[in-house]
Amino acid sequence: MIRLDIEQVSKQYERKRWALKEISLSLQAGTIGLVGPNGAGKTTLLMMLATLLAPTTGRVTWNGIDIYKQPKQARQVLGFMPQKIAVYPNLTAKEFLHFIGELKGLYGKNLHKQVNDCLEMVNLIDDANQRLKSFSGGMLQRVGIAQALLNDPRLLLLDEPTEGLDPTERIHFREIIASLQGERLVIISTHIITDIEAMANNLILLQKGRVRWEGNIPELIAKAEGAVWTAQMSVEEFERLRVTHQISSAMKTSNNRMEARLVTDIQPIAGATLVTPTLEEAYLLATSQRSLAADAEVK
Amino acid sequence: MKAWKALVCAFRWEMLLFVRGRIGWILAVGMLVSGVGEGISIRLLPIQFWTDVSISVLLTTLLITLAIGEIAQQGNEYQGAKLIWSTPIGTTSYLWGKYLCLLTIALGFSLEQGTVAILTDWIFVWHWPPLMYGHVAFQSLGIAAYIDLWWKYMLWPMLLGTSLAYSLITILKGQQIIVYLAVIILWITSYNQVLPGWLDVLGMSFHEKSAGSLAVALDKVLGPAEQTNLILTTKPMETAMNLVRMNILMEGASSGFLANRGELLLVSLLLVWITVGVVGWRRQRYV
Numbered sequence: 001m002i003r004l005d006i007e008q009v010s011k012q013y014e015r016k017r018w019a020l021k022e023i024s025l026s027l028q029a030g031t032i033g034l035v036g037p038n039g040a041g042k043t044t045l046l047m048m049l050a051t052l053l054a055p056t057t058g059r060v061t062w063n064g065i066d067i068y069k070q071p072k073q074a075r076q077v078l079g080f081m082p083q084k085i086a087v088y089p090n091l092t093a094k095e096f097l098h099f100i101g102e103l104k105g106l107y108g109k110n111l112h113k114q115v116n117d118c119l120e121m122v123n124l125i126d127d128a129n130q131r132l133k134s135f136s137g138g139m140l141q142r143v144g145i146a147q148a149l150l151n152d153p154r155l156l157l158l159d160e161p162t163e164g165l166d167p168t169e170r171i172h173f174r175e176i177i178a179s180l181q182g183e184r185l186v187i188i189s190t191h192i193i194t195d196i197e198a199m200a201n202n203l204i205l206l207q208k209g210r211v212r213w214e215g216n217i218p219e220l221i222a223k224a225e226g227a228v229w230t231a232q233m234s235v236e237e238f239e240r241l242r243v244t245h246q247i248s249s250a251m252k253t254s255n256n257r258m259e260a261r262l263v264t265d266i267q268p269i270a271g272a273t274l275v276t277p278t279l280e281e282a283y284l285l286a287t288s289q290r291s292l293a294a295d296a297e298v299k
Numbered sequence: 300m301k302a303w304k305a306l307v308c309a310f311r312w313e314m315l316l317f318v319r320g321r322i323g324w325i326l327a328v329g330m331l332v333s334g335v336g337e338g339i340s341i342r343l344l345p346i347q348f349w350t351d352v353s354i355s356v357l358l359t360t361l362l363i364t365l366a367i368g369e370i371a372q373q374g375n376e377y378q379g380a381k382l383i384w385s386t387p388i389g390t391t392s393y394l395w396g397k398y399l400c401l402l403t404i405a406l407g408f409s410l411e412q413g414t415v416a417i418l419t420d421w422i423f424v425w426h427w428p429p430l431m432y433g434h435v436a437f438q439s440l441g442i443a444a445y446i447d448l449w450w451k452y453m454l455w456p457m458l459l460g461t462s463l464a465y466s467l468i469t470i471l472k473g474q475q476i477i478v479y480l481a482v483i484i485l486w487i488t489s490y491n492q493v494l495p496g497w498l499d500v501l502g503m504s505f506h507e508k509s510a511g512s513l514a515v516a517l518d519k520v521l522g523p524a525e526q527t528n529l530i531l532t533t534k535p536m537e538t539a540m541n542l543v544r545m546n547i548l549m550e551g552a553s554s555g556f557l558a559n560r561g562e563l564l565l566v567s568l569l570l571v572w573i574t575v576g577v578v579g580w581r582r583q584r585y586v
Contacts, residue, residue: 080382107304
């Protein structure tokens with residue numbers, strides 16, 4: 001049984017800027033998507049869970065153990081992939097993984113096996129002996145995932161893992177996450193909503209350092225029912241609506257009009273019809289509806 | 300993970316990173332040039348012996364220290380800290396392992412310089428006399444004299460230089476310019492002997508007296524032409540080399556010199572200890 005409890009955690013940086021404010025979450029095994037706009041506090045939260053940052057107030061426990069009082073124990077079950085994966089360009093992929101594996105306390109045959117398994121898992125076994133400086137951005141991301149998986153972590157933290165990946169690589173990454181066996185808690189921070197839809201069971205929405213929403217994906221989509229509209233309009237009308245409404249997608253039709261999907265609680269234009277919301281639209285609704293209130297609260 | 304395993308792990312990987320980098324080759328060439336220069340200049344102009352040694356110690360230790368700063372910087376450059384410190388490895392073991400690796404590299408290169416100087420001195424006598432320097436057919440200074448010079452004058456600045464560069468780069472999170480300026484200022488002021496004895500990193504202020512007496516003794520043995528490298532005749536040059544050899548072996552026995560060397564050792568260890576403390580504190584306080 002895996003349990004990560006985040007209790008009333010806040011983090012204040014210099015100049016009294018709060019990166020996180022009174023976050024409380026209780027997480028169990030599964031894949032969780034951590035989403036939110038830039039500056040929401042996603043990276044700060046992951047850095048804290050990776051024992052690289054301590055909260056200003058509050059505490060985090062892993063199966064009842066305070067991870068800041070006993071960080072070594074937490075680090076033994078941890079796999080962390082930072083936002084920008086740091087690699088030594090003159091090492092080969094295999095050497096780099098051996099290095100990280102040894103830092104994680106793996107040795108001998110076990111280390112060798114884990115390195116090979118992880119390289120295979122991320123589809124890099126044929127490039128294992130190539131120096132990392134010759135790797136593309138996508139390949140480096142895969143090396144980043146491999147190093148995080150080396151110690152078969154129970155707590156896997158991935159910060160923007162699909163950033164810079166092309167569509168094929170992104171799909172491959174999703175497959176890797178889906179193929180992970182065993183009981184573990186995977187937290188994936190991203191602002192690419194479609195990734196979350198494909199990988200996560202649950203969602204945590206952070207905004208301005210606070211948890212704005214937590215639950216499963218269908219619940220969030222259900223909350224947006226009745227708030228997503230589609231309509232055809234003239235270009236002038238579209239330009240006017242853009243200013244006042246949240247538009248989730250738009251395209252020009254063959255008769256030189258605009259067809260757009262709008263996220264709003266009330267019918268934005270005569271003739272607009274309700275449609276089934278996507279997760280992205282539900283996310284837009286959740287972040288826009290609360291932004292003013294959140295602003296006021298933080299101030 | 301056992302502490303010694305973590306230490307060996309840090310040592311091995313730091314060494315591999317160094318071997319794969321370019322700076323090792325540059326440094327190897329630099330030490331080769333310095334060693335050849337030292338060997339030839341001592342042989343050709345024994346009257347300027349201590350000047351040659353001072354320049355050689357200054358350039359060799361300064362170059363190696365700056366290179367150590369560059370090597371120590373690699374971890375910061377590639378932002379490996381987040382990955383390393385999110386693993387269970389112990390701070391003390393990791394930092395000591397890295398330091399010992401850097402020290403091995405520094406001492407290795409200073410030994411290369413010394414070995415090249417010995418070989419130059421030796422080859423100069425052995426292989427070329429009939430062709431180019433037939434008139435320089437006198438005994439070489441000898442291995443013992445070079446070893447003596449190495450451990451008295453190269454080893455300790457190397458120890459301090461490695462600790463200083465490593466500590467400052469680590470504590471200042473890769474502020475190379477500040478580190479290099481600090482090292483260059485300390486080395487140059489030490490060379491110019493403007494610092495008090497306890498701050499004399501290169502230790503050159505300690506042989507000033509005997510260097511003077513050596514110059515007087517050599518002056519008596521060598522004629523003006525031999526002193527300016529115009530004609531080097533065998534008999535007086537052998538006498539000169541013996542004088543230099545004896546002067547080297549006599550050097551470094553003063554209590555002030557020994558205290559200075561001991562102090563450099565203590566400061567070096569203290570710097571590493573402080574670095575371990577600062578990084579450990581940062582890691583624990585998550586700064």
